[in-house]
Amino acid sequence: MGTDPGLRRLALRTLLAAFPGSAPPDWALELLRDGLAGYTLFGRNVRDPDQVAACTAALRAARSDVLLTIDEEGGDVTRLAHATGSPYPGNAALGAVGDVGLTRRVYRAIGDELAALGINVNLAPTVDVNSAADNPVIGTRSFGADPVPVAAHAAAAVAGLQAAGVAACAKHFPGHGATVTDSHHELPTVDVPVQVLRERDLPPFAAVIAAGTRAVMTAHIRVPALTGDGPATFSPAVLGDLLRGEYGFTGTVITDALEMKGAAAAAGGTGPAAVLALAAGADLLCIGSEVDATLVERVVDEIVGALDDGRLDLARVEEAAGRADDLAGWTRTVVDAPPADGDLGYAAARRAVRVEGVLAGLGTTPLVVQLLAASTVAEGRVPWGLGPHLAGAELLPIMATETDPGALRERAAGRPIVLVGRHLHRLPGARELVEALAAAHPVTVVEMGWPSDWRPAGARAFLTTYGASHANGRAAAEALGLAG
Missing domain, CATH: 3.40.50.1700 (Glycoside hydrolase family 3 C-terminal domain)
Incomplete structure (x- = not known):
């Protein structure tokens, strides 16, 4: 007896997968036709602008409302310019300049570039407050160590991206800036009272929610006062009570990559991590970067199995898929781009x-x-x-x-x-x-x-x-x- 087709399609609607190479393989296109929400593009998918545009066009031909996401933060994290380095300074430099108007212009330029290539969701900005100088994973990806200016720049970055018709995804909720380990390799712990988070880590998230960010990304970090022994990605207290309840976020909650040790190791694999994230309140699940059709089907089977045995509620998964659909609907807005300023990023870097x-x-x-x-x-x-x-x-x-x-x-x-x-x-x-x-x-x-x-x-x-x-x-x- 095979997987129920309706439940399989429902599960696929909550997933962001990935594929190797500069053009989508047949299995990637077939999954889109079956209902997969979308794909995240990585450096290995990027050769030159014409190739990227052809790649996204092929994906969109398979599903017109496909979500195409990328980590294009500027600075040290770039996929489009992975071969040379980004022509834009990152958040730390923009924070050092201290001009929120400049931050908005830089992110608008990044958004315009993404939109022209057919990419409609940027997994940025990083809005973590880098309060730990030895943080190995945030660092220059942060606008700074003071939550007040970080909040102002975070809101400006969201406004710039979304003015280009590209959805922003502010990350990593409830704040990855105080960690001294990398969640790609292990589960970091931030052992502070919730009030410390409210004063130090959460103001930028309040600012981006007020600015209308379409998405927020979860953090694979442990905050014992909120999450117990597991990561925030699996915590109803973080995603439901705090993000949705206290901060009033109504958009799409996207997970950080579930293949990361901070999630997969805590759950016993990517499939179980997907179930725990959905149950906690996540809507769109980043499976990871090393993905093939077999892994996607394994995650789908885990979700469908959880629906069958009661670990997941059908209404919760339908809600998640609906929010993913809403995000895709918003990104279909067409926006006219202003003339490009090729020196914008370099001029900003000089000021920093x-x-x-x-x-x-x-x-x-x-x-x-x-x-x-x-x-x-x-x-x-x-x-x-x-x-x-x-x-x-x-x-x-x-x-x-x-x-x-x-x-x-x-x-x-x-x-x-x-x-x-x-x-x-x-x-x-x-x-x-x-x-x-x-x-x-x-x-x-x-x-x-x-x-x-x-x-x-x-x-x-x-x-x-x-x-x-x-x-x-x-x-x-x-x-x-x-x-x-």
Whole structure:
């Protein structure tokens, strides 16, 4: 006896899947015809604008109201520009500039680009308040550490995206900014009273709800006072009582990827995670990035099985599918785009640069040393640094833990050294290397990650970009007088 076709279609209407390659395979199109809500596009689906437009057109031909989502935050998280780095600075840089009008314009430009390619939901902005300087997954994706300006920029970002006809999805509710572990790899815990969340983490969510955000994304974090031992994604207290009840959100609740360890490990797999998320009040389930037809059918079978055995209520799943349909209906609005400003992101990145100390004396001959650092899953392997923007300066990539300061001084041969890194205060070996060099050599430091209070003694200058996008790299090279 097979799966009930009506229940299978209902389950599919709550799912966001993914597929490999630059064009949708036949199984991906067939799932849309069967009722699948939509797909999330990743860097591996993106080759160039014409290809992306052809890809989304093929998906839309299979289902006209398909939801096509993407993580296009600007800054360090980009899918469209994964091969080069984003032409827009990210949230930390926009927060450093402090111009909410600029934030709105940048997000409008991102929205216009997505709309032109046929993408109708942006899994952005990140509205988490980055209160933990060592946060390994949010950092420069946040507008800052103060909830008041973060709330203002978050609302402006939502307004900019949705003015382009692209639905915003504010993330990660109830706030991922105080975590010091990455929910892609484990379940982080934020062990604070609910009142702390209301004062520190929740004001930006209140602001985006007031601004009309069409969607909110859940966080795979544990807040014992609210969620007990499980993540917020599985918590009726978080999604029902807090988000829907206290904050009055009526739009679509989208989960973070259910393949992430913060969800899948807590539930015993992606299928069980889907059931728990739906039962808690989520509407649209991101299965993950490594998806095939078999995984989709396995999740569908789990949902249908839960409907059969009483773990899920039919009315709850129908409500979820209805909210996914409502989101798709809103995104069918056609909006005229203003003329594109190709320098908008670069001009914004220039305004974000902060310089402490003196930059004089670099000329065009310094040794530029880039301290290699791993990328998070959210960021992916996107190029970063000053390399593409240098005119004449030598670039040397190194591992901080494998480099001798004396050997670097010999390599510099009397030239000043520019040290470029991300999150230098917590990069293994970086602090020791920078301080040893600065004690005996002219050194300028460029911090392209989330800045800490650490400043290396003896450094001539410390330059902060608040992000590592292509735009941030160009801005730093220009500030140093090294740009071509």
